[in-house]
Amino acid sequence: MNHIEDELKKTLGRTExxxxxxxGIMKRLPATSRTARMxxxxxxxxxxxxxxxxxxxxxxxxxxxxxxxxxxxxxxxxPETAEPFAGKTPVSGLxxxxxxxxxxxxxxxxxxxxxxxxxxxxxxxxxxxx
Amino acid sequence: xxxxxxxxxxxxxGDHDAFAAIVRRYQSMxxxxxxxxxxxxxxxxxxxxxxxxxxxxxxxxxxxxxxxxFWLRKVTGHRCIDSIRSRKDxxxxxxxWRLAEEAAVQPDDGDPLLAGRLQRLVESLPEVPRLIxxxxxxxxxxxxxxxxxxxxxxxxxxxxxxxxxxxxRKKLSSTSERRRYESYRG
Numbered sequence: 001m002n003h004i005e006d007e008l009k010k011t012l013g014r015t016e017x018x019x020x021x022x023x024g025i026m027k028r029l030p031a032t033s034r035t036a037r038m039x040x041x042x043x044x045x046x047x048x049x050x051x052x053x054x055x056x057x058x059x060x061x062x063x064x065x066x067x068x069x070x071x072x073x074x075x076x077x078x079p080e081t082a083e084p085f086a087g088k089t090p091v092s093g094l095x096x097x098x099x100x101x102x103x104x105x106x107x108x109x110x111x112x113x114x115x116x117x118x119x120x121x122x123x124x125x126x127x128x129x130x
Numbered sequence: 131x132x133x134x135x136x137x138x139x140x141x142x143x144g145d146h147d148a149f150a151a152i153v154r155r156y157q158s159m160x161x162x163x164x165x166x167x168x169x170x171x172x173x174x175x176x177x178x179x180x181x182x183x184x185x186x187x188x189x190x191x192x193x194x195x196x197x198x199x200f201w202l203r204k205v206t207g208h209r210c211i212d213s214i215r216s217r218k219d220x221x222x223x224x225x226x227w228r229l230a231e232e233a234a235v236q237p238d239d240g241d242p243l244l245a246g247r248l249q250r251l252v253e254s255l256p257e258v259p260r261l262i263x264x265x266x267x268x269x270x271x272x273x274x275x276x277x278x279x280x281x282x283x284x285x286x287x288x289x290x291x292x293x294x295x296x297x298x299r300k301k302l303s304s305t306s307e308r309r310r311y312e313s314y315r316g
Contacts, residue, residue, distance in 0.1 A: 004299055005267070011245045012252070012268040017161035021175055022153050025182045029146060 134195045142189035149189075153182050156199070159269070160206050166264050167210040169253045177209050203269060204279050207261045214257055244302075251298050259290040266291060 047053075134155060141149035160181050164174035184205055185192075192198050252263055258280070265271045265279070273291065277284040 004295055004302070007244060007248055008252075008263070008267040008298075009270075011248045012162075012166050012264060014158045014162040014268065015165055017157040017178065018171065018175055021157055021161060021178055022150060024175070025153055025179050026146065026150060028179065028183055029149070029186060 132195050134198065138189055138192050138198065141186070142192075149186060152185075152198075156202055157182075159199075160202055162268060163203065163206045163264055164210055166249070166252065166268060167207075167260060168213065169249070173213065177206065177213060181206050181209055200279065203265065203271075207265070207280070211257045211261065247302065248298065251301050254301075255294055255297070259294045262287055262290045263294050 134152065137148040137151045139148075141152060157178060161174055161178045164177040164181075165171060168174050168177070181202060185198075185202065188201075192201065252260060255263060262276055262280070265276045266273070271279075273287045274284050277287045280287070
């Protein structure tokens with residue numbers, strides 16, 4: 001470092017700030033920005049003035065619309081897929097089960113009769129001398 | 131987290147005492163930059179007040195102590211340049227007298243006449259080279275740091291510094307004060 005640079009460092013050294021600087025700054029600070037001493041109503045109002053609030057509201061609205069659309073679709077537009085027993089009481093459901101059980105028994109009896117007949121026919125064919 | 135960073139946090143939440151601590155810590159840096167740039171104490175105080183009020187409004191964006199110093203130097207430099215460019219009735223003689231008086235009372239071991247002359251010569255530099263010279267020799271910043279702060283190439287900063295030093299040397303050597311200083315230093 002040469003001579004002029006040494007002299008510049010001395011000449012451009014820091015100077016003490018005047019005593020009036022700090023009070024002047026503090027006097028000009030906006031009093032309304034002291035959020036720490038605000039009443040809760042004002043802080044709540046400031047909360048709703050936050051820049052992300054419109055986006056959050058839009059997201060909530062979109063979710064609500066999707067929810068309502070989904071409910072409407074399953075209840076109105078596709079009732080048979082959504083609720084296969086819609087309109088039927090538990091009592092009528094039990095009657096159907098009983099009817100099914102009786103049909104099954106009748107089918108088993110019919111099969112048993114058919115089996116006996118087939119056995120008799122088979123025996124008649126295999127014993128022609130009788 | 132340093133004490134200054136804690137003060138920044140609490141000041142951003144509205145604590146004026148914490149902000150006052152920040153001002154006390156950096157007022158000398160900001161005021162000296164403005165004073166060396168403008169050569170006028172009242173104008174420098176006005177600039178310093180504006181810079182700290184701007185800081186108060188932007189406390190939430192300050193990330194660290196180093197970022198705070200960077201921000202203060204950058205904004206002070208820009209405010210000084212804006213102030214010079216908007217001033218139409220700049221009275222150099224008045225500023226020169228005030229600076230000569232201040233240089234005479236500075237507690238350094240150099241020649242007060244040379245210091246005052248050098249201060250006035252720095253003030254006569256164009257705005258950007260003047261700011262670069264102040265950042266280099268008052269704040270002891272490297273050319274790369276200055277380039278980052280002023281958003282210009284490092285070589286441009288080095289070129290400004292080189293030309294400024296050459297100009298200051300030339301002007302100093304052409305004055306009778308220079309001859310007095312040389313004989314004094316012997």
